[in-house]
Amino acid sequence: MACPEFEMSVAAWLEGQLPAGEREAVERHLIGCVECRAFAEAFRHLDAELVRAVKAPKLSADFAARLRQRIDAEPPAVVAARRAELKRRLQAEYEAGLARMQRRFHSFGAVLDVLASGCLLAGAATAAVVNAPRLLQFLPANLRGLPDPTLVVSAVVGAVFLLAGGIAAWRTRGRVGSWV
Amino acid sequence: MEDDIRERLAAQQYREAFELLVERFKDKVFRLAFSMLRDPAAAEDMAQDIFLKVWKALPGYHGAASVSTWLYTIARNTCLTELKRRAARLTVSLQAPELEGAVDAIPAMQTSDPESGAGMDTHAMLDRLPDKYRRVVTLFYLEQKSYEEVSAMLGLPLGTVKTFLFRAKKELLRIASRRPMTAALA
Ligand SMILES: [Zn+2]
Numbered sequence: 001m002a003c004p005e006f007e008m009s010v011a012a013w014l015e016g017q018l019p020a021g022e023r024e025a026v027e028r029h030l031i032g033c034v035e036c037r038a039f040a041e042a043f044r045h046l047d048a049e050l051v052r053a054v055k056a057p058k059l060s061a062d063f064a065a066r067l068r069q070r071i072d073a074e075p076p077a078v079v080a081a082r083r084a085e086l087k088r089r090l091q092a093e094y095e096a097g098l099a100r101m102q103r104r105f106h107s108f109g110a111v112l113d114v115l116a117s118g119c120l121l122a123g124a125a126t127a128a129v130v131n132a133p134r135l136l137q138f139l140p141a142n143l144r145g146l147p148d149p150t151l152v153v154s155a156v157v158g159a160v161f162l163l164a165g166g167i168a169a170w171r172t173r174g175r176v177g178s179w180v
Numbered sequence: 181m182e183d184d185i186r187e188r189l190a191a192q193q194y195r196e197a198f199e200l201l202v203e204r205f206k207d208k209v210f211r212l213a214f215s216m217l218r219d220p221a222a223a224e225d226m227a228q229d230i231f232l233k234v235w236k237a238l239p240g241y242h243g244a245a246s247v248s249t250w251l252y253t254i255a256r257n258t259c260l261t262e263l264k265r266r267a268a269r270l271t272v273s274l275q276a277p278e279l280e281g282a283v284d285a286i287p288a289m290q291t292s293d294p295e296s297g298a299g300m301d302t303h304a305m306l307d308r309l310p311d312k313y314r315r316v317v318t319l320f321y322l323e324q325k326s327y328e329e330v331s332a333m334l335g336l337p338l339g340t341v342k343t344f345l346f347r348a349k350k351e352l353l354r355i356a357s358r359r360p361m362t363a364a365l366a
Contacts, residue, residue: 011349059227063227071235084239
């Protein structure tokens with residue numbers, strides 16, 4: 001076993017990969033350390049053995065010719081290039097269309113906002129006008145029982161419109177923001 | 181070394197670019213495939229498939245990576261897909277008890293003369309290394325001991341190549357020290 005702090009340097013030293021200063025340090029250590037000398041010797045042996053044993057096999061002489069034959073049977077790269085270009089253009093058009101649609105959604109949400117606010121205001125006004133006298137007159141009684149149906153309906157319809165408009169506007173705005 | 185290929189690609193002269201690519205890289209791609217598949221015939225078939233893929237993909241190359249980096253990535257991925265396919269097939273066949281010999285069907289290193297005992301032993305030792313170490317060692321010696329080439333071909337940082345190589349050699353020495361036949365290595 002080599003000294004753990006030296007074994008990697010010894011391997012690098014064998015490959016001639018050490019800068020001058022480190023090289024001298026390793027060589028000084030090797031003079032005094034039998035273990036590291038044995039390790040270096042084993043490493044050098046292994047290297048020589050691997051050089052001898054690991055040989056690249058040869059590619060067949062007709063490799064390129066065979067490849068050419070297969071290429072000729074394939075649709076030429078140029079056709080593929082045109083197809084890729086067409087695909088890119090279609091993708092771009094699709095994305096532009098999608099962005100347009102998102103913008104339209106956005107305006108639709110704004111319309112809904114206005115509509116909902118209007119409905120709520122109108123509902124509230126109607127309810128106020130219709131119920132004001134009775135409300136003022138029977139306020140304590142109404143607090144114990146159910147409120148007037150007209151008031152409930154107009155408030156609910158107004159709230160639903162406001163909510164729907166708000167959600168639509170919020171969602172499209174978020175998406176348009178990420179697209180633009 | 182890649183400028184002429186890049187120029188032809190930019191001019192959409194795919195056929196000319198491809199011819200240059202094959203001429204310059206066919207041996208490298210073959211050796212890379214061999215280091216991964218460990219069988220010359222399979223590596224040559226694989227190299228054909230790799231270049232066919234490259235041919236189809238050429239118009240999509242837009243010069244983000246260097247040509248060789250791009251080519252080696254396609255080569256490695258094609259080999260890895262083949263290895264996964266083989267592993268899946270092996271798993272299936274091992275489930276049938278009468279096919280227990282299927283393990284022997286995995287091609288081993290066939291690089292040197294089978295008559296030479298010492299060579300056989302080195303290959304047997306290489307077979308016992310983890311894949312990632314064996315690939316680095318094999319390619320390192322196939323590529324005239326160039327750390328840079330191994331790094332480019334396997335897509336590993338230079339430091340990783342050096343570390344793997346060192347660990348692989350230590351492991352080989354450990355394996356050798358347990359084998360009386362290879363006492364010369366220990
Ligand atoms: Zn030492």
